[in-house]
Amino acid sequence: xxxxxxxxxxxxxxxxxxxxxxCAKTKDLLREMGIAFDYTFxxxxxxxxxxxxxxxxEKFNPSGSFPTLVINNKKTIVGFRExxxxxxxxx
Amino acid sequence: MTFTGISEQEVDRAYDSLKNDALDGGYRLNPxxxxxxxxxxxxxxxxxxxxxxxxxxxxxxxxxxxxLDIVCPCDYRDSDIEEYGAxxxxxxxxxxxxxxxxxxxxxxxxxxxxxxxxxxxxxxVQTVAVGGGTTFGSLPxxxxxxxxxxxxxARDQPPGICPVCKAKKDRFERFL
Numbered sequence: 001x002x003x004x005x006x007x008x009x010x011x012x013x014x015x016x017x018x019x020x021x022x023c024a025k026t027k028d029l030l031r032e033m034g035i036a037f038d039y040t041f042x043x044x045x046x047x048x049x050x051x052x053x054x055x056x057x058e059k060f061n062p063s064g065s066f067p068t069l070v071i072n073n074k075k076t077i078v079g080f081r082e083x084x085x086x087x088x089x090x091x
Numbered sequence: 092m093t094f095t096g097i098s099e100q101e102v103d104r105a106y107d108s109l110k111n112d113a114l115d116g117g118y119r120l121n122p123x124x125x126x127x128x129x130x131x132x133x134x135x136x137x138x139x140x141x142x143x144x145x146x147x148x149x150x151x152x153x154x155x156x157x158x159l160d161i162v163c164p165c166d167y168r169d170s171d172i173e174e175y176g177a178x179x180x181x182x183x184x185x186x187x188x189x190x191x192x193x194x195x196x197x198x199x200x201x202x203x204x205x206x207x208x209x210x211x212x213x214x215x216v217q218t219v220a221v222g223g224g225t226t227f228g229s230l231p232x233x234x235x236x237x238x239x240x241x242x243x244x245a246r247d248q249p250p251g252i253c254p255v256c257k258a259k260k261d262r263f264e265r266f267l
Contacts, residue, residue: 019133019147021126021180022197043150054150058205065200066150079197 001038004031009089010072012037015057018044022080023067029082035089042066097135105131116240116256118164118172119189121181130182134163148180149202159261160202166238166262167201175199236266 001013014030016023018041030037042053054064060076061068069077069085077084106128113120121127133147145151146161160166168178175198176185187193202208235249236242240256249263 017133017148017150019130019136020149021130021133022148024129054205063200063202063204064150066148079199081197 001040003038004036006031006034006036008036011070012072012089013070014039015053015066015068015070016041017066020066025080026067026069026085029080029085030089033086033089096139097132101135102128102131105135112257113183118183118256119186121177121184121195122189127182130180146180149200157208160238162262164239164256164258165202169240171198171201230267233265234267235263238262238264 012030012035014023014027014037016027016039027039040053042050042057045053057066057068058064060070061078063078065078067078067080071077071088075088077088106124109127109131110120112118130147134144137143137145137147137151141151141153141155141158143155143158144163145158146163146165149161151158151161155162163180164183165179168183171178172183172185175196176188176193177183177195177198179198179200179202181195181198184195185193188195230245232245232247234243234245237249237253237256237258239258239262240253242253242255243266244250249260251260252258253262
């Protein structure tokens with residue numbers, strides 16, 4: 001997990017792919033909003049580390065797609081849904 | 092998003108070729124050229140690490156037979172353009188997007204989840220079982236269907252490249 005510093009809005013984790021345009025946009029949005037979050041590029045993980053990450057994503061988002069944003073281990077936002085992300089993490 | 096070992100010239104070349112192929116086949120690339128080039132960097136990166144241009148917005152397994160349906164252009168492109176105005180990555184978009192009457196919005200994943208996927212071989216067999224009715228047993232040639240664009244042709248073997256959408260031979264399934 002890579003960490004990005006910012007405003008503390010709880011445990012914010014972004015599961016992304018290094019090659020995916022919408023993942024990049026989601027990450028840029030979180031940075032622009034100044035939110036503290038962790039992210040991981042699942043395609044760059046190896047072996048069991050990758051398997052674990054996929055299982056976690058599937059737990060929150062059964063289709064196993066990216067980007068998957070998990071907020072405080074409860075709320076999940078799948079895809080670059082700007083408005084939803086702003087509402088969930090806004091000021 | 093930059094990847095080592097992929098030059099801007101390669102990206103530009105791939106962009107021109109994708110754009111021409113799209114136009115030839117009646118498809119349109121997203122008018123946001125920078126966004127498209129980022130996706131192309133992803134496609135080229137996947138070609139480098141997996142050996143085939145897996146969808147940059149999906150996690151490829153690295154096994155071609157498992158990933159055939161998400162080799163770009165993917166099996167889901169046409170349905171997603173039809174329903175959402177864009178393919179899953181928004182690399183390919185509808186006319187309504189290019190002329191600005193519709194905006195690109197997130198496309199839900201149409202590919203079945205991992206647990207329901209099976210291999211392409213199993214899926215091909217299922218499709219043939221459904222598509223191949225007994226009444227067509229006497230056709231002089233088998234009919235092949237391009238899973239990317241739906242193009243049909245009756246010949247001994249599918250063509251090496253789909254003349255409509257340029258998908259390769261392995262993207263064809265026996266239809267009748």
